[in-house]
């Protein structure tokens with residue numbers, strides 16, 4: 001067994017996970033080289049047009065705290081206390097996410113957060129960030145990493161020191177390992193795509209700022225998250241084909257008519273809707289399945305490169321940040337790189353599979369169930385049980401979003417038990433009084449949380 005790492009680490013992709021990991025690894029004393037295909041965001045002019053934001057929750061916050069960057073990140077955050085559900089009638093109601101003051105999630109701009117993380121990583125003497133460098137893949141047998149300098153067009157190779165692939169869902173490193181037969185992987189594409197639209201700041205005042213807005217319409221939905229400048233980023237999730245679908249929204253007039261029918265109260269907030277709709281890209285959504293995540297001690301896939309998920313639980317970034325925390329802890333322990341990478345995979349695989357499943361399930365919840373009377377009854381009952389048995393019953397959503405000490409796999413497992421229990425209590429056929437029956441069921445089926 002070797003001592004905790006001295007030496008160098010290569011990270012490919014200075015996105016959310018890569019930049020955070022570079023910082024954490026440098027704080028452990030490693031010399032980190034970070035390759036990123038994009039230009040340096042510190043020199044680029046402020047972003048215009050699309051402003052993409054994400055929901056940050058407790059798992060992600062814990063990672064940012066560990067990296068010591070909360071002072072820089074805090075001004076970027078807007079608390080969202082619940083879902084503001086907009087019905088077709090125009091009626092809107094807030095469904096709180098939790099029942100304690102701190103049980104909120106946070107809207108954060110991706111570009112601003114990424115920029116802070118890059119700034120903080122680059123400030124560290126142990127980190128060398130190389131922008132405009134496109135990774136083409138790894139040749140594990142020859143121990144080389146292949147790159148192209150996008151400024152000069154030059155192809156070059158560097159030694160394959162322990163390398164973390166944080167190059168996102170479309171990872172070039174993963175693809176090269178797949179091509180070499182070292183990993184098996186597949187991408188399960190959803191048959192629904194997404195498109196982002198902007199609610200400008202002067203119109204954003206019409207929407208409650210401290211909420212995640214949802215216009216659930218059964219087979220599809222519109223959501224909107226607040227930005228620090230008062231604007232909102234709205235996202236339409238809709239089937240690619242069929243009726244209605246992105247295919248069917250084939251002209252400005254049809255788009256406007258669709259919004260007028262389905263999202264009448266949102267339409268006035270989306271100026272030049274048809275032009276925005278035509279100009280903004282239609283994004284694909286999917287789940288990445290891949291095994292193994294590492295090749296000995298040479299390459300480890302992490303974050304979206306290993307396990308991209310659909311965005312409906314708002315957990316992809318949070319899970320990627322949690323990956324960084326787990327790897328950081330392993331960097332602090334004795335062991336060689338192969339052992340660390342193997343342990344990382346062993347600790348994270350079941351959890352990544354669990355959040356992938358819960359993220360898919362949450363699409364149905366967001367676009368449909370939030371308007372359902374049974375869903376609302378179960379939610380109210382779950383909150384009541386949490387108040388009565390806080391050490392045994394925590395709603396699944398809260399376990400995922402507010403309880404980083406509960407692994408995703410455990411949240412999925414307990415969530416299934418709780419769902420069954422709620423179903424039985426909701427049917428309410430028992431002979432005993434309700435409160436006693438609930439207490440007996442909770443005590444019998446849900447052992448206290450650790």
Ligand SMILES: Cc1cc2nc3c(=O)[nH]c(=O)nc-3n(C[C@H](O)[C@H](O)[C@H](O)COP(=O)(O)OP(=O)(O)OC[C@H]3O[C@@H](n4cnc5c(N)ncnc54)[C@H](O)[C@@H]3O)c2cc1C
Pocket residue numbers: 012013014015016017018035036037038053054055056133134135136166167168169170171172173194283302303304305309311313314315316317318319320
């Ligand atoms: C519509 C949508 C909404 C989402 N909402 C949420 C949310 O609310 N909450 C949440 O937690 N997650 C959300 N996610 C998921 C989140 O965006 C990802 O999980 C997160 O970005 C993963 O971080 P990452 O660092 O692994 O990958 P990325 O952030 O994708 O970073 C990859 C980096 O690698 C670089 N790169 C790529 N290829 C190469 C290459 N060949 N060579 C060099 N560099 C390369 C890229 O330029 C980029 O900087 C959402 C995703 C989508 C699509």
